[in-house]
Amino acid sequence: MPRSAPARSAVDPAEMRAFLPHVGLIEVPDGSVARPDYRIRLAGSVIEEALGALTGRLLQEAVPPVIARRWRQVYEVVVSDKVPIRAVTQVSFEAKNFLTAELFAAPLSEDGVRVDTLLVSLAFWSNTGRATA
Numbered sequence: 001m002p003r004s005a006p007a008r009s010a011v012d013p014a015e016m017r018a019f020l021p022h023v024g025l026i027e028v029p030d031g032s033v034a035r036p037d038y039r040i041r042l043a044g045s046v047i048e049e050a051l052g053a054l055t056g057r058l059l060q061e062a063v064p065p066v067i068a069r070r071w072r073q074v075y076e077v078v079v080s081d082k083v084p085i086r087a088v089t090q091v092s093f094e095a096k097n098f099l100t101a102e103l104f105a106a107p108l109s110e111d112g113v114r115v116d117t118l119l120v121s122l123a124f125w126s127n128t129g130r131a132t133a
Contacts (some may be wrong), residue, residue, distance in 0.1 A: 003112035004082045011108065011119060019121065021046040024054075026105075026118040028079055038075055041117070050101075050124045051093060067093055078105045079115045091124070100125045 013020060024047055027039040040062055043054040054062045059071060078085050084106035091099040101124050108117040 003109065005107035005109040005112075005115055007110050007112070008108045008117050008119075009110075020044060022121045022123055023047075024120040024122070026059075026075065026120060028075070028116050028118065030114075030116070038072065038118075044122075046124070047122050050091070050099065050122075063093065074103070074105060075118055078107050078118055082107050082109075082115055098127050100127065 008025075013023075016023060021044040024043045025041040027035060027041050029035045029037050029039075036058070038059040040054045040057050040059065043051070048054055051063075059068050062068075063071065074085060074087060077083075084104065087103045089101055089103070091101050101122055104121045106119045107115040108119055109115050110117075
């Protein structure tokens with residue numbers, strides 16, 4: 001039976017060394033009390049430099065509700081369709097509206113069926129066109 005998405009163990013951080021500061025891992029909620037919302041398991045240093053301390057926090061605690069809704073919309077497409085997605089958007093968080101962000105989010109699945117983790121990568125640019133990190 002083919003897998004719907006690769007397992008987290010298939011992702012080797014050593015092979016991502018050059019862009020690891022841009023990488024994050026998001027746990028997908030399963031409807032239980034233990035996982036009521038997306039949990040930001042890991043946010044690389046570039047992500048946290050731009051958006052603040054996110055690692056270990058539930059999405060609903062980490063960002064304002066309007067931002068959490070936008071992020072959930074993207075995450076839910078990845079989870080439901082079991083496909084990676086790329087998006088480019090203007091950052092509208094903590095007065096950082098001078099930044100543009102490019103997001104890549106891909107599904108990961110330990111059992112090969114249910115998406116339980118999202119692998120994300122974020123890059124940020126100032127509106128002047130220079131990369132911030």
